[in-house]
Amino acid sequence: MSTRQFKPLRLGRLLRNRELGLTLVLLALIGLIGLRNPAFATPGNLQFILGDTSILIVLALGMMCVLLVGSIDISVPAVMALSAMTAGIVMKNNLVQADTQVLVDGALTAATVKTSTPLPLLLLLAAGVGAACGLLNGLLIAYGRVLPIVATLGSQYILYGLSHLISGGQAIYRKDMSDAFIQFTRGNVLGFNSKVLIMLAAFLVLMAFINYTRYGRRLYAVGSNAEAARMSGINTRAVTLSAHTIMGLLAGLAGMLYASHDNKVTQDMAMGYEMYVIAACVIGGVSVTGGVGKITGVALGALTIGVINNGLTMLRLTGNSEFWKKAIQGAVILIAIITNVYIKRAHERRVLRERRL
Amino acid sequence: MQEGHQTAREDLILEISHVTKIFPGVRALDDVGFTLRRGEIHALIGENGAGKSTFIKVLTGVHQPDSGTILLNGQQVRMTDPLVARRLGIAAIYQHLAAYPHLSVAENIFMGNEQLRPPGFISWRNTRRRAARLLQSLGSSIDPAAQMGELSVAQQQIVEIAKALSQDASVLIMDEPTAALSLTESEELYSIVRGLKAKGTSVILISHRFEDIFSLADRVTVLRDARYIGTWDIDEADSALLVNHMVGRSIDRFFPQKTADIGEELLKVSGLGRTGFFQDVSFSLHAGEILGLTGLVGAGRTEVVEAITGVTRPDYGTITLMGQQVRFTRPGEALGRGLALMPEDRQKQGLLLPWSIRDNVSLPMLDSCRKHRLLSQAHINRMGSHAIEQLAIKARSGLDTADSLSGGNQQKVVLGKLLSSSARVMVMDEPTKGVDVGSKAAIYQIMCDLAAQGFGILMVSSEMPEVMAMCDRAVIMRQGRVSTILDRADFTPEGILRASMPLERKEETPA
Amino acid sequence: MASVTGKLPAFLRRREWLLAILVLLTYFLFNAQRPDNYTFPKLLNQTRVYMVDVGFMALGMLLVLILGDIDISVAATAALSATVMGVSYRGGEGLPFWAAVLLMLLTGLACGLFNGLLVIRFKELFPMIITLSTLTLYRGIAYIILKDQSAGSFPAWYAKDLGYGSLPLMGLEVPIMLLCLLAVLPFYYLWLHRTASGRRLFAAGTNLTASRYSGLHTDRIKLTAFAMNGLFAAIGGFFLTSRTGSVKYTIGTGFEMQAIAVAVLGGASTSGGRGSVAGLLLALVLLTALKNGLMLLYNDAFILNLSVGLLLILVVLIPNLFQALADRRRILRQRMQLAK
Incomplete structure (x- = not known):
């Protein structure tokens, strides 16, 4: 075969490279919004966006695992709420306030220091609660044969209800939080916000898991052809179960980030957030029928949503209103998804035209 | 028959006796025996539902038999799951391709048998390299990085064979390998299979096509209604004999005499x-x-x-x-x-499988089944029984669901549906x-x-x-x-x- | 493999019976707890709160679920439609009320049509994803129209008589709203279960490809189902507003999940091809009885939702488990026979 014949083939593969396309779209978006408001495209703001989107990325990584096996989880925000609430209550109950004096502008000033259960323990607790919720979802779906949408719709109700029950109707506010927790998402390590660092850690671990371990590849196998996977000895139920557990664990973690970021945990925390998570995956190229999706694509998809989100604020198109933003966001996500379809179709047509008869 | 060919025990790589497999409400295998010699191609034939698929799944550990023994190289083995069968050197290429369409050819070949490097991570370079080598050994130039779903059926078949080879299988089971292949593609497959045989691999070949059997197999075994019927050397069998045993009766005229006049x-x-x-x-x-x-x-x-x-x-x-x-x-x-x-x-495009025969048949013509703007059950019933009668569909009544029928009868229901228009x-x-x-x-x-x-x-x-x-x-x-x-x-x-x-x-x- | 029917009493596998038993159980349980406050007449009166608006939305949702699709934007559609009605009526200063109501229904229809068009035009996407985005879109538009304000001052017959009025029937005070829902049901039932177009809807949901090959106009069937869903959502919004007396953009938040829950409880499956009107009605009654009782005992919306979620999962899970158990027992029995 001559090299000339090979060229269009390579080009085709490059064009189909979704991550590249998304990066271009992302850059174009940043450029366009930056033209309207120069403050947008500054490194500072971009870093802010990255921090702001970290929670979404963490969740989208988990959702990707679930979508890969051909399942879905819409109970994500409820898992976040329950995990954050559990950890929040533990934190509140163990809170110790001490009056000390701290040095402010060269003078000693009276201040209150709030300490509680060590932060890592709280994170572990939240992640554990989240993983347990995910495990439960997974059991219902994989072993109880309940359809994923129904199962997680039901568990969304249940988990929100539980977080209300354990809180006794009391939300957790800033006054109930330890200093360490309040500072958790505001601190910088090596110039990066800790949200970004946690996101990066989750990203790298999951990337290694999904791309370089046999257990990770099984997520793809089950979603691509469950029957074949079963016949080659893969325990498809266990794989589905673990995907949901990973999702739950990450949701628990994200719940803590969300709580620290907002300085409060309410019973209806993050309600409706699942939509952004799923949209991030879809924009990032994950197929809702399973078997298709790349981890870099998902991160880029989430970033695209983050940029749109922040851009809408920066453009002041929407004033200060959350809902204006949401209305436009719904439209933008719809347009993004539809554009994506058209690009795919155009590519398919091109392939057909190039096919020799 | 079996007794005619006394084979020394050590010549047998696989010996299966009295295997029974039960599913809720059916006996999918009933006291089945089977022997496979070293380096032989043994055809297994039977009508749909005769138990061939279950037989393979028992051999590959997908299902566990409810009774009976399986001897591999004279040793009794228990295939508790597909991984065990694979470790024992039994590989299968399934009729409905068991491929992962979204993954690459190389990954398809090594799924479940990943090429790892020290800390336990997958080495994609080794995976691709070994895949390329395997494909080359089969005389194919398929790109290991290509996406499986974009290959032709014949190419996918070759990838499946490469997969079986990658597991160093000593027993290879092929379920209807040529069903979707053209003649030339079949010929290519034949030569690959003969090559495997020459290297000492034993092959169980399941096929509907007599060409496959007569050009490849050394022996042929017939299953019918989940039971073992008999085994013959290929030179002492002919298609008439095999058909008779498969169907359990003789078919006088396979192709009917066509009498129609050509019109406008x-x-x-x-x-x-x-x-x-x-x-x-x-x-x-x-x-x-x-x-x-x-x-x-x-x-x-x-x-x-x-x-x-x-x-x-x-x-x-x-x-x-x-x-x-x-x-x-x-x-x-x-x-x-x-x-x-x-x-x-017919299963995906032709029928609503959970629906009854009469509901399937009447579907295109629902508008004609109306009485006072509502559907008339009597009319729908008539359509169903008419189709059953006209096409001699084997069913208890028009209320039987389509998925309870055999392939041939399902096809007749599809026909009945079109004829109702x-x-x-x-x-x-x-x-x-x-x-x-x-x-x-x-x-x-x-x-x-x-x-x-x-x-x-x-x-x-x-x-x-x-x-x-x-x-x-x-x-x-x-x-x-x-x-x-x-x-x-x-x-x-x-x-x-x-x-x-x-x-x-x-x-x-x-x- | 032959389809399996185990030893489990056949009637338990009919969802309708299971629901009927649950309804009775719920009623007697709460009635024993609160004999004064939890009575049939009071329950009947509460149907206006728990049954009618969600009921109409569930009627629409059932059509979409039978197709094997899902529409998460129904509550947003209801909110947008109600907003359009409130704003165009403008407390009596705008359009005449009948015109405002007509406009509302048209809005609902348009939202449903838009969803349906997207669904049939972009088959690569999933209704779940599409309606997730139109959900924010519709509610966002409602917000843009109404801002933080609320629109109200509706005619007395609407806000009072329809919202809170009742008719004496056989010695019981039956809410007018409930009568409206009950009046629609027979027609809906006949259409869905007894006509050719209803049958085609089930066919399309059972196997879309085979239905298309069998000559059905599958795109039109989908479009119709989504459009009707939009219309039913608007009707649900209409009754919801008559009960609340005014419209805010947040009206009916979370009702989409309730509508789905009702339809699924009633026997519909998100994988399509199944659904029954009788089941849906029983599920509505069950939820009404349950919610009313829980409200009396705990007066807490979260506990209410928790039990709805639990109920939803159990009603789907339990038959599955029974089936698995029956299968296992059957095999064991056959194995024993084999041993003999």
Whole structure:
């Protein structure tokens, strides 16, 4: 075969490279919004966006695992709420306030220091609660044969209800939080916000898991052809179960980030957030029928949503209103998804035209 | 029979005795025995539902037998799950391809048998390299990085063989490997299988095609109704004997005598084309005629009939149906104008499997089942029983669900559905694919009857004997174009094969 | 493999019976707890709160679920429609009320049509994803129209008589709203279960490809189902507003999940091809009885939702488990026979 014949083939593969396309779209978006408001495209703001989107990325990584096996989880925000609430209550109950004096502008000033259960323990607790919720979802779906949408719709109700029950109707506010927790998402390590660092850690671990371990590849196998996977000895139920557990664990973690970021945990925390998570995956190229999706694509998809989100604020198109933003966001996500379809179709047509008869 | 061939125990790689497998409500295998010699190709045949698939799944550890023993190299083994079977050197290539369409060829080959490097991570470089080497050893130039779903069926089959080879299988089970392959592709597969045999691999070959069996197998075993019927050396078996044992009775005339007279032109297609699939396709179909549309798989036959019947839309050309130029946007329109399509995949395209026979049959004609604007159950019942009677569908009543029927009877229900409409032109895409011998004969008879009633029938088929025995003329396609149209008098296997063969043969890498 | 029917009493596998038993159980349980406050007449009166608006939305949702699709934007559609009605009526200063109501229904229809068009035009996407985005879109538009304000001052017959009025029937005070829902049901039932177009809807949901090959106009069937869903959502919004007396953009938040829950409880499956009107009605009654009782005992919306979620999962899960158990027992029995 001559090299000339090979060229269009390579080009085709490059064009189909979704991550590249998304990066271009992302850059174009940043450029366009930056033209309207120069403050947008500054490194500072971009870093802010990255921090702001970290929670979404963490969740989208988990959702990707679930979508890969051909399942879905819409109970994500409820898992976040329950995990954050559990950890929040533990934190509140163990809170110790001490009056000390701290040095402010060269003078000693009276201040209150709030300490509680060590932060890592709280994170572990939240992640554990989240993983347990995910495990439960997974059991219902994989072993109880309940359809994923129904199962997680039901568990969304249940988990929100539980977080209300354990809180006794009391939300957790800033006054109930330890200093360490309040500072958790505001601190910088090596110039990066800790949200970004946690996101990066989750990203790298999951990337290694999904791309370089046999257990990770099984997520793809089950979603691509469950029957074949079963016949080659893969325990498809266990794989589905673990995907949901990973999702739950990450949701628990994200719940803590969300709580620290907002300085409060309410019973209806993050309600409706699942939509952004799923949209991030879809924009990032994950197929809702399973078997298709790349981890870099998902991160880029989430970033695209983050940029749109922040851009809408920066453009002041929407004033200060959350809902204006949401209305436009719904439209933008719809347009993004539809554009994506058209690009795919155009590519398919091109392939057909190039096919020799 | 078995006793006639005393084989020394040590010559047997696999010895299965008294295996029974039970599913809720059915005995899928009933006291089945089977032996496989070292380096032999052993054909396993039987009608659909005879227990072949279950037999393989028991051998590969997908199912565990409820009783009976399996001896591998004289040792009793218990295949508790597919991984155990694989470790023991038993590999299977399943009928419905067990591939992961979204993953690469290399990953497909090594799924479950990953190429790891020290800390336990997958080494993609080794994976690709070893995959390329395996494929080369099979004489194929498939790109290991290509996506599995974009390969042709034949190429996927080769990848599956490479997968089995990668596991160093000593026993290879092939379930209907040629079902979706053209003659040439089958020939290539035969030579690969013979090569494996020469290297000492033992092969269990399951096939509906007698050509496969007679050109490859050393021995043949027949299963019927989940029971073992017998084993014969290939030289002492002939197709009549095997068919008799498979069906349990003798079939006098497999292909019926066609008596219909050719009438006026019903369908005329000229210059039809669809970008990327086929172009410049022209032919005509007359009343009382059975017109074959044949060629290799992938030549564009199904795409042509789909474009004619409105499943897809052609990009150029004209279609004339009973004197009027038509262009359909969906199959319903075509059906309304008397052009019916019996699709290739009866389970996915032809039937609502959980629905009853009568509900399936009445579906296209629901509007005619109305009384005072509401559906009349009596009318629907009548339609169901009419179809059962007319087509001799084996069922207790019209209330039996479609998924409880055998393949052949399912196909008859699809036919009944189309006959309930007022169609005059019947397009049948692989009407006997995956259908047992008995039902095949019945379907052929129905086709002849329809032709005698003045129907025009366009039959897409890959089976050479079927085309030669049934068709008045045959349109032969290659690479998306009509290569020739032959009259019945000019039918020869060589002629049809020559017209089907691509002009320049080379294996194409997927774009 | 033959379809399996185990030893489990056949009637338990009919969802309708299971629901009927649950309804009775719920009623007697709460009635025992609160004999004064939890009575049939009071329950009947509460149907206006728990049954009618969600009921109409569930009627629409059932059509979409039978197709094997899902529509998460129904509550947003209801909110947008109600907003359009409130704003165009403008407390009596705008359009006449009948015109405002007509406009509302048209809005609902338009939202449903838009969803349906997207669904049939972009088959690569999933209704779940599409309606997730139109959900924010519709509610966002409602917000843009109404801002933080609320629109109200509706005619007395609407806000009072329809919202809170009842008719004496056989010695019981039956809410007018409930009568409206009950009046629609027979027609809906006949259409869905006894006509050709209803049958085609089930066919399309059972196997879309085979239905298309069988000559059904599958795109039109989908479009119709989504459009009707939009219309039913608007009707649900209409009754919801008559009960609340005014419209805010947040009206009916979370009702989409309730509508789905009702339809699924009633026997519909998100994988399509199944659904029954009788089941849906029983599920509505069950939820009404349950919610009312829980409200009396705990007066807490979260506990209410928790039990709805639990109920939803159990009603789907339990038959599955029974089936698995029955299968296992059957095999064991056959194995024993084999041993003999």
